[in-house]
Amino acid sequence: MNQLLVNMVRDREMEDNEKTSRHEASDAAALVLAAGKGTRMHSPLPKVLHQLLDKPMLWYILETLDRIFASRQILVAGHGYEQVKQSMVSRKLELVYQSQQLGTGHALQEAWPAVKESGLEWLLVINGDTPLVSAEHLCTLLEHLKNQDADMGFITLSMPDPGSYGRVLRQAGGEPLAIIEAKDFDPATHGHDVYEVNSGIYAFKTLSLQRILFQLDADNAQKEFYITQLVSLAAREGMRVTAVNAGDCPELLGINTPGELLRQEERIRAAIVDKHIEKGVYIRTKDSVRIGAGVQIGPGAEVTGPAEIYGRTRLASGCRIASNCYIQDSFIGEAHVFSFSHIEKSVIGDKTKIGPFARLRPGAEVHEKAAVGNFVEIKNSSVGSGSKINHLSYIGDTWIGRSANVGAGTITCNYDGREKHRTTIGDGVFVGSNTALVAPVCLHKNSMVGAGSTITRDVSEGSLSIARARQKNLEGKNPLKNLKDSNKA
Numbered sequence: 001m002n003q004l005l006v007n008m009v010r011d012r013e014m015e016d017n018e019k020t021s022r023h024e025a026s027d028a029a030a031l032v033l034a035a036g037k038g039t040r041m042h043s044p045l046p047k048v049l050h051q052l053l054d055k056p057m058l059w060y061i062l063e064t065l066d067r068i069f070a071s072r073q074i075l076v077a078g079h080g081y082e083q084v085k086q087s088m089v090s091r092k093l094e095l096v097y098q099s100q101q102l103g104t105g106h107a108l109q110e111a112w113p114a115v116k117e118s119g120l121e122w123l124l125v126i127n128g129d130t131p132l133v134s135a136e137h138l139c140t141l142l143e144h145l146k147n148q149d150a151d152m153g154f155i156t157l158s159m160p161d162p163g164s165y166g167r168v169l170r171q172a173g174g175e176p177l178a179i180i181e182a183k184d185f186d187p188a189t190h191g192h193d194v195y196e197v198n199s200g201i202y203a204f205k206t207l208s209l210q211r212i213l214f215q216l217d218a219d220n221a222q223k224e225f226y227i228t229q230l231v232s233l234a235a236r237e238g239m240r241v242t243a244v245n246a247g248d249c250p251e252l253l254g255i256n257t258p259g260e261l262l263r264q265e266e267r268i269r270a271a272i273v274d275k276h277i278e279k280g281v282y283i284r285t286k287d288s289v290r291i292g293a294g295v296q297i298g299p300g301a302e303v304t305g306p307a308e309i310y311g312r313t314r315l316a317s318g319c320r321i322a323s324n325c326y327i328q329d330s331f332i333g334e335a336h337v338f339s340f341s342h343i344e345k346s347v348i349g350d351k352t353k354i355g356p357f358a359r360l361r362p363g364a365e366v367h368e369k370a371a372v373g374n375f376v377e378i379k380n381s382s383v384g385s386g387s388k389i390n391h392l393s394y395i396g397d398t399w400i401g402r403s404a405n406v407g408a409g410t411i412t413c414n415y416d417g418r419e420k421h422r423t424t425i426g427d428g429v430f431v432g433s434n435t436a437l438v439a440p441v442c443l444h445k446n447s448m449v450g451a452g453s454t455i456t457r458d459v460s461e462g463s464l465s466i467a468r469a470r471q472k473n474l475e476g477k478n479p480l481k482n483l484k485d486s487n488k489a
């Protein structure tokens with residue numbers, strides 16, 4: 001990337017305040033259960049890799065854990081293990097393989113050696129399908145456990161219709177007694193009015209867990225080892241069990257079906273958009289704007305929906321993104337991006353005009369005051385400051401200097417069927433319309449190419465090149481005209 005643009009990007013890197021506000025829980029390990037098949041998703045993809053906006057479900061939980069844990073993160077994967085592993089390569093994370101998915105309790109048993117080895121006093125366990133859980137939720141649970149000197153704790157929700165959630169039974173004094181899974185729940189035995197359910201987020205004193213973990217059995221409707229049986233086992237052992245009720249908290253709902261995924265995605269989407277608006281970004285038609293969690297936007301920037309802005313995109317203060325644009329992993333200065341532009345892995349400088357209907361593919365750099373107009377595709381190329389490519393062009397593997405003018409319909413022929421080759425267009429060059437530049441080729445500074453040319457050789461500085469058949473004018477030879485004349489006669 002050009003140094004000027006690198007500097008622009010660096011100057012514009014904004015402080016991500018949220019990442020810097022860390023909660024400390026360095027005496028705990030965190031375990032994410034993510035081995036299940038996710039049958040109800042009706043998809044071959046492991047459930048936890050399904051995307052919410054531009055990131056897999058797991059990403060959100062792991063980001064939250066990053067914000068609270070200096071110490072150990074463990075992930076149990078099984079179904080689609082290799083795919084999960086691949087998507088986690090850049091993370092400091094210990095993976096445990098659960099070869100057979102015999103239940104959430106079995107997943108915890110499989111992870112036990114890693115938990116024990118961590119030597120940490122506390123353990124948090126989180127269902128991998130609850131991506132909106134916040135650092136505050138997790139810290140509150142841990143604090144509660146520590147304050148009460150409890151052996152086990154979990155977060156509960158209040159739900160008028162508990163559906164497939166595990167129901168929480170409490171003793172007369174309020175201490176949790178058991179979690180009964182939906183398929184095992186019998187109102188006649190367990191009570192008719194149970195509206196408190198298990199969120200799938202637990203905390204344990206590690207030493208206490210060791211005493212009960214391997215007492216789990218699969219004596220239930222699903223013949224699985226349930227993590228939830230630990231509540232009744234702990235109660236039976238006389239351990240202290242505590243439950244924190246989060247009320248009606250939609251963020252803590254699990255994702256088991258496409259419908260649930262879309263509802264949670266919508267919550268994240270709306271929250272991200274509102275956060276940007278609060279920070280001073282003008283987001284119009286905000287319900288149709290999708291912005292990934294890793295995107296940074298300077299105050300005063302304007303985005304009009306529908307829009308999709310993803311990845312590590314940075315939009316500078318003062319930039320304007322018109323409706324129907326897609327932008328991914330790009331840096332955009334104080335530019336004006338007109339409607340229907342598609343921009344990926346590109347860098348766009350200040351005072352530039354992009355689109356409408358521009359396509360910037362990976363490696364496009366557009367320097368300040370340059371213009372890229374409608375139906376122009378640019379790939380792996382640099383467009384110098386003040387240069388213009390306003391209509392109907394393909395520019396690939398090309399370097400363009402300052403103040404050049406690339407005429408309508410200019411195509412860089414960068415591929416010979418085997419290899420890609422580079423084109424160079426110097427400062428002040430004027431390329432006439434409908435020109436083919438057959439790479440490798442160089443148009444030196446201040447040269448000019450006549451419209452309709454096919455340029456196969458370099459053009460030297462200051463010269464004019466025309467490479468097209470000479471025009472012939474044949475006087476009185478219009479065959480149609482001659483035909484009409486003979487008809488008249």
Ligand code: UD1
Nearest residue numbers: 033034035036101102103104128129165166198199200254
């Ligand atoms: C689970 C709880 C239920 C709770 C609900 C909250 C159990 C038995 N039930 O039910 O009480 O109300 O979450 O959302 O825990 N997994 C594994 N290995 C397995 C099975 C599952 O790692 O062998 C993982 C899954 O990938 C998933 C998580 O554990 O991320 C929860 O499993 P899931 O099947 O979704 O449990 P629920 O039926 O939702």
Ligand code: CA
Nearest residue numbers: 129254255256
């Ligand atoms: Ca679930």
